[in-house]
Amino acid sequence: MPIDLDIELLRTFVSLSETESFTATGTALGATQSTVSMRLKRLEDRLGRRLFDRTPRTVVATPFGEGFLGDARRLLALHDDVVRRATTRLRVRHITLGVSEHATGGRLPEVLRHLRTTAPDVQAAVTLGNSEELIADFEAGRYDAVVIRRTRRLDGGAIGGRLLFDDDMVWSLAPDLVWQPGETVPLAVIARPCRVHETATATLEAAGIAHFAAFVSRDLVAVQAAVAAGLGIGCMGRSAVPAGCRILGPDDGLPSLPTSEVVLHARRDRTLTAVFDAVADAFRGVPVEAALERRA
Secondary structure: OOOOOOHHHHHHHHHHHHHOOHHHHHHHHOOOHHHHHHHHHHHHHHHOOOOEEEOOOOEEEOHHHHHHHHHHHHHHHHHHHHHHHHHOOOOOEEEEEEEEHHHHOOOHHHHHHHHHHHOOOEEEEEEEEOHHHHHHHHHOOOOOEEEEEEEOOOOOOOOOOEEEEEOOEEEEEOOOOOOOOOOOEEEEEEOOOOHHHHHHHHHHHHOOOOEEEEEEEOOHHHHHHHHHOOOOEEEEEHHHOOOOOEEEOHHHOOOOOOOEEEEEEEOOOHHHHHHHHHHHHHHHOOOHHHHHHHHO
């Protein structure tokens, strides 16, 4: 039959081992000498071993008691740590977070779940939008932080923000959508204003390729569904390409798109540095490659 070791008895034993005095142990634990003696006897009875050799003047641990002391300390440390973590109220930090759908590649649920599990003290009020409006609202002080997509500068110069990951824009279409180079491109895009929409049309026009809006929506999920259904050719981040869809490029008759990256802009507030680090880690913690594997 298993033996249960009472935490109160273990704490009494450890204290007595350290003080070698029933009086001092009773004072430390707020108990009488007789209570300390009774607890010690109960523990020895449960273990079936003597823990101390006692005389009218001394309290000396037995060889078994000396060996058991390390185990008792470890049990108490684990118990106290569990109690502390279970009863300590988290200091919840509230932030307003703007996120561009094109910046998440359809991974927003995974990102938010990652943030919730790794930073339970962060409570984010999340708003989806397009990158241009989000960065404008951020600069106006309406958000604590925003995650947006932007094209990279060709000269490599810094343009602010914290780089989260590279995710170049690509053309994509479903295998059953029949389209040949030279034909008008049926676009599936997010409604204007949208930088990716503008980039797609500007790139096609610069290459002299005719196009029309075959499907327009205000959210990326609907555009992904339209591309997967063969309603049009999408322009989106590589990580957002729907399962089973092809990626097209110059060899397929479509021009190259600008290189792209996802960045975090956060207000300068040293008290929120750890919170913004947690947001950045959440986006980086769900790698683009992993999202691509799940869509394969």
